């Protein structure tokens with residue numbers, strides 16, 4: 001059984017089909033990427049899977065469970081996390097507080113169920129926050145206000161916030177956008193670490209084709225809401241339909 005599976009997934013906005021009959025599956029431990037020209041439907045797909053948008057039609061199964069209609073926090077509690085393209089950071093809070101808030105949000109379910117687990121609950125949040133700060137290498141910056149971080153560190157904090165919710169599957173929305181080559185390299189190493197050491201399943205949305213073709217097991221290509229290809233990096237490179245979708249842009 002695949003970890004994530006969509007069948008006939010469709011999302012319309014008025015007359016526009018932002019997603020049209022998308023069938024895809026992601027296996028446990030895979031690193032997949034989602035690519036496609038601007039407006040192809042990548043963000044819509046993530047938003048529909050993570051519960052921020054309701055699909056107009058189709059099924060989504062996560063770990064065998066039908067998740068259509070669930071709230072975003074319920075889907076997060078099942079283990080589906082995400083980082084955000086736009087800043088999801090509280091600027092006046094410290095780096096540590098930002099990570100703690102995310103860790104709290106996902107632990108909340110267990111807290112409200114049993115008050116006497118409170119002690120464990122806080123210990124868990126602190127431990128999880130420490131682990132995330134160490135992994136993302138933001139320990140030295142943890143007491144700084146988030147707004148004072150340089151751009152690259154802010155982007156890493158976005159990843160840290162996603163990680164703090166303890167996902168098994170994480171959507172990463174353009175994690176290297178606007179980064180310097182050195183920062184991009186660090187982010188690629190981090191992605192590989194999350195996958196190898198944390199056993200995380202990752203779905204990456206990226207415009208940097210060197211990153212995409214370098215790290216992905218499989219690539220999904222969306223174009224005008226349709227999944228036009230699904231294959232290994234070398235299969236995608238040789239795919240005629242993909243070349244046509246990107247015609248003239250010289251990306252593949």
Ligand SMILES: Nc1ncnc2c1ncn2[C@@H]1O[C@H](COP(=O)(O)OP(=O)(O)OP(=O)(O)O)[C@@H](O)[C@H]1O
Pocket residue numbers: 013016018036037038039040041042043044045
């Ligand atoms: N809330 C919305 N209301 C109306 N139309 C929308 C909405 N969200 C997205 N769209 C439209 O759906 C289509 C797909 O958009 P989407 O943002 O998913 O593409 P994308 O592949 O993520 O693009 P980009 O690479 O530019 O971020 C576009 O035509 C967009 O204008």
